[in-house]
Amino acid sequence: MSRAHEDILSAPTPAAWVDAAVERWPELLLDHAACEKKAASTALALMFSYPEDRPLSAALARLAREELRHFERVQALLHSLGVPCERRKPGRYAAGLRAALRTTDPGRKLDLLLAAALIEARSAERFRLLAPRLPGELGRLYAQLERAEARHFERYVQFARLEAEADWRARLRALAAREAELATAPDTELRFHSGAPVLHANNSLQANPQGGLRLPGRVTRA
Ligand SMILES: [Fe+2]
Numbered sequence: 001m002s003r004a005h006e007d008i009l010s011a012p013t014p015a016a017w018v019d020a021a022v023e024r025w026p027e028l029l030l031d032h033a034a035c036e037k038k039a040a041s042t043a044l045a046l047m048f049s050y051p052e053d054r055p056l057s058a059a060l061a062r063l064a065r066e067e068l069r070h071f072e073r074v075q076a077l078l079h080s081l082g083v084p085c086e087r088r089k090p091g092r093y094a095a096g097l098r099a100a101l102r103t104t105d106p107g108r109k110l111d112l113l114l115a116a117a118l119i120e121a122r123s124a125e126r127f128r129l130l131a132p133r134l135p136g137e138l139g140r141l142y143a144q145l146e147r148a149e150a151r152h153f154e155r156y157v158q159f160a161r162l163e164a165e166a167d168w169r170a171r172l173r174a175l176a177a178r179e180a181e182l183a184t185a186p187d188t189e190l191r192f193h194s195g196a197p198v199l200h201a202n203n204s205l206q207a208n209p210q211g212g213l214r215l216p217g218r219v220t221r222a
């Protein structure tokens with residue numbers, strides 16, 4: 001599979017994030033469910049913002065449906081693995097990235113498309129890193145989602161190119177630098193798009209509220 005989406009990321013995901021995510025998979029899966037909902041709502045928000053762009057609306061309507069199907073699959077898995085649903089406050093990533101975007105057009109539409117592309121690229125990268133380390137249905141789902149999110153990255157980039165053929169590449173690089181900071185700098189929260197996990201004084205990660213849950217099959221350690 002082409003990994004053009006990973007080439008655009010300014011920094012890879014820290015190994016410590018992958019270790020923490022494998023260890024604390026129930027929390028990650030809960031946050032992942034929220035990310036799928038957010039991906040659908042981001043697509044819908046773009047459709048509302050730019051109704052005159054019919055090809056974009058048509059593509060995003062399909063994309064939003066796909067993200068909602070991802071959400072349904074994650075919800076079903078949460079249920080079958082016995083992870084209780086709970087409200088979680090979002091991490092810093094989406095808000096931090098949004099703060100770097102231009103607030104008016106011209107420029108706003110390009111930035112929204114590129115930010116969505118970067119989020120899809122980071123998601124695909126993390127699914128690739130997690131899939132071989134998680135057993136059973138969870139590992140299989142993540143391998144499938146890597147391909148889907150990489151395709152979504154391509155789609156958003158196609159529309160960004162149509163929007164600003166001369167400028168999209170430089171702007172993508174600028175936003176990728178900010179995205180990489182958010183995805184790699186020390187972070188006290190563990191989320192699907194969080195940075196390097198901060199160890200606490202006792203050298204452990206934050207308390208894991210679902211620490212008692214076990215995945216069927218073996219979790220692979222690095
Ligand atoms: Fe998705």
Ligand SMILES: [Fe+2]
Binds near residue numbers: 152
């Ligand atoms: Fe996606």
